[in-house]
Amino acid sequence: MSDALPAILIVLVTILCPPVGVFMISGCSADLIINICLTLLGYIPGHLHAFYLEYVYFDRREKGRLGQIGSDPAPGVYSDNIQTGGTRGYGTV
Template structure:
């Protein structure tokens, strides 16, 4: 995703947080949590959605520079968000 798509994602998330979460995490636990938080109040849904987007883009940048982060971000259940969209599905973790 380029800068334009990131801006569109942020604008969509401002309007309706679960849609932004769905766009980066897909249909799963993170989406369900965000829907519940949005129903509890608009602000908690936004916090959760922007946290997921931050983790997604941070991990994406780390993977681009060749320094992937293999530690798990707390409160994120989507493997796609955890990996920044890279290696989704069949990633073999390096052994050190």
Template structure:
């Protein structure tokens, strides 16, 4: 289901970038920034949207493998995107990595 949802979000983003950002980040600062960038020009809105989607899906895949990012992605304000849609962390402490 992960690949199908990613393809659907990319198709939505091609038509209207803020809708794609809303799908991965929810309603927040990232959507507002993307709306402003889209109003300034269609291309900046796409670049921002695809960057957020890349960070979201990349961190989601790593979280499924048990790896968590030690630092925040620059320019991303949504905790949902920062954590890949998984467990939300507060502060700068990353969840411990379990090694088997």
């Protein structure tokens, strides 16, 4: 349940304002700029882009926990944080 709480919070924030949801997972990156532009062009394209980024982020985060780290980058994603599912590195602490 504790892992689902951040995902639900990010989805709720994204419904209200897509760029804020993207900022929460990617930080200040090219993905954020693209999402701001798409949201200014229309509310629906901004939502589609934001939810795609969130899907990639949470999918890769879950695969990283299971040890199924893929090497293929997700198309249309420019943030390393999203590409790695927020893990940044694969070493041990």
